Amino acid sequence: MEKSRAQWGSKIGFILAAAGSAVGLGNIWKFPGRAYEGGGGSFLIIYLLIVILLGIPLMLTELSIGRASEADIVSAFHKLGHRRCAWIGWVGITGAFIITCYYNHVGGWVLRYVFGYILEAPTIYSDSTGYFYAMLGLQPDGTTAFPWAAILFAAVFMTLNAVIIIRGVESGVEKFNKIGMPALFVLLLILLVRAVTLPGSEAGLRYMLSCDWEKVSFSTVLAALGQAFYSLSIGMAIMITYGSYLSKKENIARSTVTICAMDTLVAFLAGFIIVPAVFATVGQEQVGKGGGFAFVSLANVFEQMPGGRFFGIIFYLLLLFAALTSCISLIESIVSFLTERFLLQRKAATIGVCMLMFLIGCMYTCSQAAYPIKGIWFDAANGVTYPAFCDAMEYLTDRLMIPICALGCCIFAGWIWKPESAIAEIRQNRVRFGLAPLYRVLVKYLAPLAILTILIMSFATGMTLS
Numbered sequence: 001m002e003k004s005r006a007q008w009g010s011k012i013g014f015i016l017a018a019a020g021s022a023v024g025l026g027n028i029w030k031f032p033g034r035a036y037e038g039g040g041g042s043f044l045i046i047y048l049l050i051v052i053l054l055g056i057p058l059m060l061t062e063l064s065i066g067r068a069s070e071a072d073i074v075s076a077f078h079k080l081g082h083r084r085c086a087w088i089g090w091v092g093i094t095g096a097f098i099i100t101c102y103y104n105h106v107g108g109w110v111l112r113y114v115f116g117y118i119l120e121a122p123t124i125y126s127d128s129t130g131y132f133y134a135m136l137g138l139q140p141d142g143t144t145a146f147p148w149a150a151i152l153f154a155a156v157f158m159t160l161n162a163v164i165i166i167r168g169v170e171s172g173v174e175k176f177n178k179i180g181m182p183a184l185f186v187l188l189l190i191l192l193v194r195a196v197t198l199p200g201s202e203a204g205l206r207y208m209l210s211c212d213w214e215k216v217s218f219s220t221v222l223a224a225l226g227q228a229f230y231s232l233s234i235g236m237a238i239m240i241t242y243g244s245y246l247s248k249k250e251n252i253a254r255s256t257v258t259i260c261a262m263d264t265l266v267a268f269l270a271g272f273i274i275v276p277a278v279f280a281t282v283g284q285e286q287v288g289k290g291g292g293f294a295f296v297s298l299a300n301v302f303e304q305m306p307g308g309r310f311f312g313i314i315f316y317l318l319l320l321f322a323a324l325t326s327c328i329s330l331i332e333s334i335v336s337f338l339t340e341r342f343l344l345q346r347k348a349a350t351i352g353v354c355m356l357m358f359l360i361g362c363m364y365t366c367s368q369a370a371y372p373i374k375g376i377w378f379d380a381a382n383g384v385t386y387p388a389f390c391d392a393m394e395y396l397t398d399r400l401m402i403p404i405c406a407l408g409c410c411i412f413a414g415w416i417w418k419p420e421s422a423i424a425e426i427r428q429n430r431v432r433f434g435l436a437p438l439y440r441v442l443v444k445y446l447a448p449l450a451i452l453t454i455l456i457m458s459f460a461t462g463m464t465l466s
């Protein structure tokens with residue numbers, strides 16, 4: 001293995017790093033809004049089915065491609081299949097690049113909130129929506145300004161990432177994960193109890209437990225698909241990179257199920273905290289107004305709980321570390337790709353790529369509220385549209401690049417490298433894998449067909465609407 005690549009010191013080190021990559025802002029910042037838009041319970045059912053039928057086999061596939069090839073994202077497809085398959089790796093790495101551009105900015109917002117709760121919790125409580133938008137440059141009187149606060153904190157967050165990546169991720173991040181992940185989980189349970197006992201939260205709870213199939217369209221299913229893959233960190237070939245650092249002794253089938261279960265549990269917990277909390281506090285009409293409400297509505301929960309400020313600080317600190325471990329996995333795979341492929345120095349590659357991603361991310365933050373920067377989108381139903389730049393970035397990654405890279409991985413493993421090779425890799429070190437026949441069917445037929453159908457139908461019926 002290359003010296004520049006991280007290597008898992010232990011079995012638990014790998015599981016924690018992969019879970020650390022999976023559990024992140026996607027679970028807490030994105031999932032609840034998506035679940036609301038998708039009709040609550042109906043979205044949860046669709047999401048769960050996608051995780052079981054597509055997410056688990058895909059993560060398993062990516063890990064086995066990585067471990068079998070012991071190569072970077074693009075070379076892996078080369079090495080195991082054919083030069084023509086390298087595009088799958090390119091889509092993955094480009095997707096990871098675009099996601100990092102905005103992920104580090106949202107990480108910066110979280111950092112801002114850590115300081116916000118330490119220094120001025122009463123100000124946040126008094127107008128949580130105003131506080132959030134002021135950070136993004138929209139003043140209470142409706143005028144706009146450059147979003148200095150958000151940009152500054154994003155710069156700090158990105159610098160933190162770069163320093164950790166340059167120094168090497170193993171010791172610090174792995175150690176932190178061991179404490180941080182269980183702590184985040186316990187804190188979510190406490191918040192769950194608080195949220196569902198807030199007066200007025202029953203309506204939200206009922207909403208999340210009942211199915212509103214009228215809100216479900218192909219675009220909803222595509223949103224659930226993109227969200228599930230994003231949340232599990234698949235469809236960006238990250239798990240190929242992580243798999244390439246793995247020892248042959250690891251039982252990747254069992255690890256995959258553990259990682260997927262942890263990730264889904266955290267997402268569902270966040271959904272059952274935030275949606276009822278929003279119903280109980282700022283009101284149903286606020287749900288789904290961008291990811292911002294995850295910041296906004298939680299303020300009301302903290303305000304109303306004993307020791308709320310303390311829990312607020314701890315919560316945002318843990319969220320910060322969850323974001324950090326995910327962002328590190330994204331940058332690590334981009335940097336290790338650049339160093340191996342183009343023989344760049346690790347430090348120079350990290351600094352260069354982080355600066356570039358941070359700058360592109362500034363447009364993401366600026367287009368949230370301060371400036372009308374537009375992106376471009378096209379689908380058959382709506383033709384050419386010009387959504388806000390920040391939305392266009394997320395559509396591009398979640399709804400297009402991730403599903404396409406995932407589709408490529410399925411076609412590769414199902415038809416080119418062949419499921420038998422993946423199964424042989426999973427069975428290394430005499431690991432039992434009784435579900436091999438099911439895996440074969442899923443990766444060869446069901447997963448590619450499902451992803452392709454959802455993609456085509458969403459394109460035909462409108463990809464940007466729920």
Ligand code: PFF
Binds near residue numbers: 024025233234236
């Ligand atoms: N899975 C992370 C989250 O849910 O926040 C985000 C992410 C990390 C996406 C790494 C993709 C990735 F490769």
